[in-house]
Amino acid sequence: MRGELLDEAISLEPKWVQPYAGRGDARIYLGEARKKIDHCQAALADCARVIALDPSLAGAYNGRGWANNVLGDYRRGPADLNRAISQDASQGIYYNNRGISYYELKGHDRAMADCEKAISLDPSDPSPYMNRGNLFPALGKRARPPLTTTRPSRSTHFRAGAESPGQHGAVMV
Numbered sequence: 513m514r515g516e517l518l519d520e521a522i523s524l525e526p527k528w529v530q531p532y533a534g535r536g537d538a539r540i541y542l543g544e545a546r547k548k549i550d551h552c553q554a555a556l557a558d559c560a561r562v563i564a565l566d567p568s569l570a571g572a573y574n575g576r577g578w579a580n581n582v583l584g585d586y587r588r589g590p591a592d593l594n595r596a597i598s599q600d601a602s603q604g605i606y607y608n609n610r611g612i613s614y615y616e617l618k619g620h621d622r623a624m625a626d627c628e629k630a631i632s633l634d635p636s637d638p639s640p641y642m643n644r645g646n647l648f649p650a651l652g653k654r655a656r657p658p659l660t661t662t663r664p665s666r667s668t669h670f671r672a673g674a675e676s677p678g679q680h681g682a683v684m685v
């Protein structure tokens with residue numbers, strides 16, 4: 513239903529960024545939840561359209577990077593996620609998502625650094641805590657879980673008020 517409403521908004525105002533961003537985010541979620549490749553590929557197209565309309569929106573690069581992660585194309589994710597971070601380094605979710613790419617590419621030290629950065633930027637997001645925990649076996653004896661006095665306080669997958677694709681937490685599996 514939401515997708516149909518966004519399609520209508522896009523047909524009325526094809527240069528308005530928000531409907532593409534919302535539809536891209538919905539498609540990423542549907543692709544991830546249902547393991548549907550077509551949803552993620554459509555999300556990539558929406559992210560590309562958002563970037564074409566407004567290349568300053570960091571969330572669109574995050575969305576494209578995350579959609580590539582969901583599709584298993586981990587080599588493409590970091591470039592877009594690096595771009596998102598260079599445009600807005602205050603978003604922990606961008607580091608979390610890049611960390612997942614690095615994890616899948618066996619860049620475990622880089623993934624750990626991204627988890628730590630994501631936690632420092634948003635200690636209430638549970639995703640980087642879980643991802644950090646998933647990294648310890650991969651790091652073997654080289655790392656031990658750091659003690660932390662903060663705990664995540666929410667467990668939502670999507671972030672309320674997301675204005676561009678990919679504004680949600682993700683967990684390594």
